[in-house]
Amino acid sequence: MTKTKVAVIGAQGRMGTQAVGAVGSAGDLELAGALDKDDNLGDLGGAQVAVILSVPDAAPDNVAHCIERGVHCVVGTTGWTDERLAAVQAQLEQHPSVGVLIAPNFAIGALLALEFARKAAPYYESVEVIEQHHPDKVDAPSGTAVRTARVLAAARAEAGLGDVPDATTSDPLGARGARVDGIPVHAVRLRGRVAHEEILFGGPGEALTIRHDSFDRESFMPGILAGVRAVADHPGLTVGLEQYLDI
Ligand SMILES: NC(=O)C1=CN([C@@H]2O[C@H](COP(=O)(O)OP(=O)(O)OC[C@H]3O[C@@H](n4cnc5c(N)ncnc54)[C@H](O)[C@@H]3O)[C@@H](O)[C@H]2O)C=CC1
Numbered sequence: 078m079t080k081t082k083v084a085v086i087g088a089q090g091r092m093g094t095q096a097v098g099a100v101g102s103a104g105d106l107e108l109a110g111a112l113d114k115d116d117n118l119g120d121l122g123g124a125q126v127a128v129i130l131s132v133p134d135a136a137p138d139n140v141a142h143c144i145e146r147g148v149h150c151v152v153g154t155t156g157w158t159d160e161r162l163a164a165v166q167a168q169l170e171q172h173p174s175v176g177v178l179i180a181p182n183f184a185i186g187a188l189l190a191l192e193f194a195r196k197a198a199p200y201y202e203s204v205e206v207i208e209q210h211h212p213d214k215v216d217a218p219s220g221t222a223v224r225t226a227r228v229l230a231a232a233r234a235e236a237g238l239g240d241v242p243d244a245t246t247s248d249p250l251g252a253r254g255a256r257v258d259g260i261p262v263h264a265v266r267l268r269g270r271v272a273h274e275e276i277l278f279g280g281p282g283e284a285l286t287i288r289h290d291s292f293d294r295e296s297f298m299p300g301i302l303a304g305v306r307a308v309a310d311h312p313g314l315t316v317g318l319e320q321y322l323d324i
């Protein structure tokens with residue numbers, strides 16, 4: 078069997094170290110490179126696929142480097158703005174056979190939570206998102222929470238729902254949190270947490286809470302490997318691993 082050659086970028090980080098182990102342990106994959114910020118990415122050790130788990134400020138350059146060399150990308154790094162996504166899209170137009178997966182969350186439960194939330198959204202007047210992470214995380218709100226809020230907002234708009242009700246007229250300290258496409262999003266940072274998300278729905282006389290917990294980064298590894306195995310068959314830009322899976 079010919080093994081797919083995979084390079085990990087951000088290989089010395091919390092996620093990168095586990096991803097290096099997961100790729101190295103997969104019988105159908107070969108670790109071609111384990112690269113971090115002081116390394117010259119070069120030809121990525123001849124990799125066909127790069128797993129990018131660097132920091133938000135570095136990932137756009139990492140992705141551009143890979144696309145330029147025809148290397149498919151499975152990107153876990155967060156912090157993707159519309160402008161950064163548009164730049165990836167534009168570069169991919171010059172490299173139409175290259176696949177780039179940007180996956181805000183690789184955990185199967187997080188993907189299921191997103192789909193359950195999409196389904197619930199039309200039925201509730203109120204919804205808010207609370208994410209909790211370890212205090213070493215550099216970006217807030219989490220990429221997962223941003224994507225969840227966007228999906229919720231789109232589902233509400235499609236169902237003809239208006240803004241979430243909120244009578245607040247005075248909030249000088251920002252206690253009501255951020256708004257992503259109109260959806261309130263709250264970020265908690267606590268030592269001991271890994272990655273957690275709650276989607277709180279409210280309607281007259283009832284509530285529905287959808288919650289996902291990643292207690293260990295091993296929860297992300299099967300999703301990374303699934304992305305690596307599928308990315309070459311999905312040229313162009315894809316946001317969300319759920320697009321590859323039958324969820
Ligand atoms: N999609 C998902 O399921 C998950 C995504 N993440 C995201 O992955 C990213 C990394 O998270 P952690 O591993 O916790 O962070 P980390 O800070 O532990 O690791 C980041 C690594 O990237 C390296 N790095 C910095 N600049 C670089 C450059 N120019 N080139 C190559 N490497 C560079 C750092 O030296 C470090 O080793 C974050 O954006 C985080 O939100 C984290 C967990 C799950």
Ligand SMILES: O=C(O)C1=N[C@H](C(=O)O)C[C@H](O)C1
Nearest residue numbers: 155181182214219220221272
């Ligand atoms: O930084 C993290 O840890 C995580 N980052 C991703 C995010 O921002 O959504 C995924 C997961 O929540 C863990």
